[in-house]
Amino acid sequence: MVVSDVELDEAASALGELLEAQGRMIVTAESCTGGWVAKALTDKAGSSAYVTGGLVTYSNEAKKRLLGVSDQSLVEHGAVSEPVVREMVAGAVAATGADIAVAISGVAGPGGGSPDKPVGTVWFAWGDGIHGIEAEVKRFDGDRNAVRRQSVLYVLQSVTGFVRALSADS
Template sequence: MPSDENLLALAHRIAEHFEGSGRALVTAESCTGGWIAKLLTDVPGCSDWFERGFVTYSNAAKQELLAVPATVLDEYGAVSEPTVRAMAEGALCSSRAKLALSVSGIAGPGGGRPDKPLGLVWFGWAQQVASDRLQVTSEYRVFNGNRDDVRRQAVVRALEGVLELTGE
């Protein structure tokens, strides 16, 4: 499991990439409950590149703050590819950032089912590639472990995805 030191080192890598770039990052979190935003704001000077974070645990919050369509949530559920894609797009549209990450998953200890097992986490990343065009990517992982383990691994993967998008 990634240690607190590993997580902070990853946050510093993000900071090194964004510092002086003129770009900003926004987060839209559900199962990680703001852990990603907390980690990023542990880095001194983050106000230059961390624009804001949304913790949208409930479906209502996803709809109200990120404009996730109710039809998406009804048809696919909160833990799904369409939802994290909509969360990432909504975070960009509700901020001044040029890159967004989103996370929604089933951290446990309950809530899993055959088609959405315990440990399932969906990730979305969106970036502004032109004034009128977004590039959105998504993926899922199924993590093992307890609630903390799943969330910790989700934080790492979300931030690794940002680094991959930025070319690191």
């Protein structure tokens, strides 16, 4: 699947407008996307109304030091895993006080894959301190850029759904 800049811009705008309308702030904790979600969200003027910041925690050491990801999770499950992205979300909320956090860790390629985590495997998590954390894994096709673009679009759309559900619960 080829994800265009227009699709990314539209998805980021939709999420940003929803966050701003609800008065919520978001923080990103990104690994394989290298800050692309934060970039997409902050491409709009005035995005400081809904973006607290973004942490690019590419190395395991950064995940531990900046987000409080445990050695145990990294050793037992690896960086590309549900426990790690859940801890990334919790750590990002704790570090910044944002209302909502999103975390991404994956194998974008071209190397680095394994039989149980092939290239294109990406774990996502998003949540807040009240309603909990949701996590999902996806497998995307294509080269490094395609995997990263699909990851950014997927998480922007998924978090938009999460934020809409928060509004319905209010």
